[in-house]
Amino acid sequence: MKTIRTLKDYFLERWGTAVQRIPVDLGLSCPHRGADGRGGCVFCTPDGSRARHLHADMTPEEQVKRGIDYVRTRYHAGPPYAAYFQAFTSTHAPAAVLRELYRKVLALAPFNTVIIATRPDCLPPETVEVIAELTEKYDVWVELGVQTANNDTLDLINRGHHFDAVRDAVTRLHERGIKSAAHVILGLPGEDSGDYRRTARKLAALPFSGVKVHNLLVLKGSALERMFRSGEVLPMNEYEYAVELAHFLQELPEGWVVMRLCADAPREEIVAPDWWMTKSAFTDMFLTMFASGEISPDCMKAVRTEDGSYTFYHPRYRQHFHSTAGAWEESIRKYLQPCGIAEKLRSGKNASILDVGFGMGFNVCAAVALAEEIGGKAKLYITTLESDPAVLNAALRLPERKGVEIVRALAEEGIYESSSARVELMTGDARDSIRLLSAHYDYVFLDGFTPAANPELWTVDFLSRLRDRMKSDGLLASYCGAYPFKGALLELGFHLYESKPFGRRRGGTVAALDTPPFLPPLSEKEVLIATRSTAGTPYRDPLLRWSREEILQDRVSHVAKLRSEGVPKWYKGR
Numbered sequence: 328m329k330t331i332r333t334l335k336d337y338f339l340e341r342w343g344t345a346v347q348r349i350p351v352d353l354g355l356s357c358p359h360r361g362a363d364g365r366g367g368c369v370f371c372t373p374d375g376s377r378a379r380h381l382h383a384d385m386t387p388e389e390q391v392k393r394g395i396d397y398v399r400t401r402y403h404a405g406p407p408y409a410a411y412f413q414a415f416t417s418t419h420a421p422a423a424v425l426r427e428l429y430r431k432v433l434a435l436a437p438f439n440t441v442i443i444a445t446r447p448d449c450l451p452p453e454t455v456e457v458i459a460e461l462t463e464k465y466d467v468w469v470e471l472g473v474q475t476a477n478n479d480t481l482d483l484i485n486r487g488h489h490f491d492a493v494r495d496a497v498t499r500l501h502e503r504g505i506k507s508a509a510h511v512i513l514g515l516p517g518e519d520s521g522d523y524r525r526t527a528r529k530l531a532a533l534p535f536s537g538v539k540v541h542n543l544l545v546l547k548g549s550a551l552e553r554m555f556r557s558g559e560v561l562p563m564n565e566y567e568y569a570v571e572l573a574h575f576l577q578e579l580p581e582g583w584v585v586m587r588l589c590a591d592a593p594r595e596e597i598v599a600p601d602w603w604m605t606k607s608a609f610t611d612m613f614l615t616m617f618a619s620g621e622i623s624p625d626c627m628k629a630v631r632t633e634d635g636s637y638t639f640y641h642p643r644y645r646q647h648f649h650s651t652a653g654a655w656e657e658s659i660r661k662y663l664q665p666c667g668i669a670e671k672l673r674s675g676k677n678a679s680i681l682d683v684g685f686g687m688g689f690n691v692c693a694a695v696a697l698a699e700e701i702g703g704k705a706k707l708y709i710t711t712l713e714s715d716p717a718v719l720n721a722a723l724r725l726p727e728r729k730g731v732e733i734v735r736a737l738a739e740e741g742i743y744e745s746s747s748a749r750v751e752l753m754t755g756d757a758r759d760s761i762r763l764l765s766a767h768y769d770y771v772f773l774d775g776f777t778p779a780a781n782p783e784l785w786t787v788d789f790l791s792r793l794r795d796r797m798k799s800d801g802l803l804a805s806y807c808g809a810y811p812f813k814g815a816l817l818e819l820g821f822h823l824y825e826s827k828p829f830g831r832r833r834g835g836t837v838a839a840l841d842t843p844p845f846l847p848p849l850s851e852k853e854v855l856i857a858t859r860s861t862a863g864t865p866y867r868d869p870l871l872r873w874s875r876e877e878i879l880q881d882r883v884s885h886v887a888k889l890r891s892e893g894v895p896k897w898y899k900g901r
Contacts (some may be wrong), residue, residue, distance in 0.1 A: 349394035409440035447496035501534035514543030527578035537584035685713035692730025814863030860898035
């Protein structure tokens, strides 16, 4: 496959208009879940992948109405629609029951397409006959759960069938003129690139008409969650997955319909992976990459954020440097505005910033832009710390970036200066750089990668050094709202405040040794969680020398000790 033909493309070709799917749960469960609803595939949740806007006790009429309301509101879409029998196994009933269920649902709205999600071992001849009858009036697809062609993996994930069942099912469907699409998961436990490509080649030899590909999601309540907690599976990040997906699709025949490129679930239900990109952002990025023919993570590292600025993805930390909700806007909302820097400069007073983690330079460039916009006699002085000098060269490659002259000056000379601002760059481990500083700053911007990925910059010991470099009325600002970070700040005697959420569900953190009058304080509940449960146990690095692994392991040991002494995992109050 060299060109991706999406389901939208197919609908436009077939019907001359986009067709939105209306999910319907027929309440049929699956053949190997057991009477108690347990068992089943390790990746499946108790609701059988039911659409998020549906619930178990809704009638078909209510489901169809809710679905139509949903697509009308979200996509401004009208009829005709596709009836999508999605949840559980939508053929897991006697043929006569299925015929009546399908008939009842299809009479509820103007449908022109039927998509039936099922398993290859749940298509006896009489059921295939029922589906074949639907082709007389509807465009019919069977979405066949394949997952992988590796029988050992199928056993491991408790799939309940082998690949020969797939071969048999798709052949019989094809003989009756029924189109089918293979549902595949990339990233299953124990599999690698070779497994994905072998699965693609085996599918390509069968009479499928399409494919639906998902990255592996670890969802709450699934058996896979236990496997993830024990380290048996590590889901791919979006860049790793994009490369594997591209190679997988290249093995498939031209013209197959690609029904989906990645998995989707409510964020609160996802245990892993923690993707920064939304489904639509990933799809846009992937289609651009695939069309370019350059299948490499390197061509995807510059990501356009929602405010038009770009950020990079860091392969070591497996995170973006800035929020994809807006890299430039995040600097303004999480750092400049909560600290009140504009007000200080407008009052004619000089201001100084210690910026920890230059990264793509947005915090520094946004601060300099603000100072130069205000003008006047006041001047902004910034010391910025960056561990990797090569990052500045990457920052210069960002498309359409602001402040390029600042980044270039820092990359070439280590200093940028104008009439309104002076910036000095210090390279190397921030834990070493902080020892060399003697100045005291009005503001500290802490912008490392998240504590779990980059704990070196979030330990109580490093934060103590930052406190020593702050003026008595200074402020420390960060995008981060993690409890170990808050716990460390509270242990050091800071007053904590919360900036407004932007790009993340939680707001950022502002810490002060004195009490600023213009920010809402951290709630009592948040303070108690950070101080009376192990959720707020700080990271520690007493010598400012420990590795990431040593810091993480020390916290694990410390948490275990506190738990043994009766400290709860999570403070819930009375």
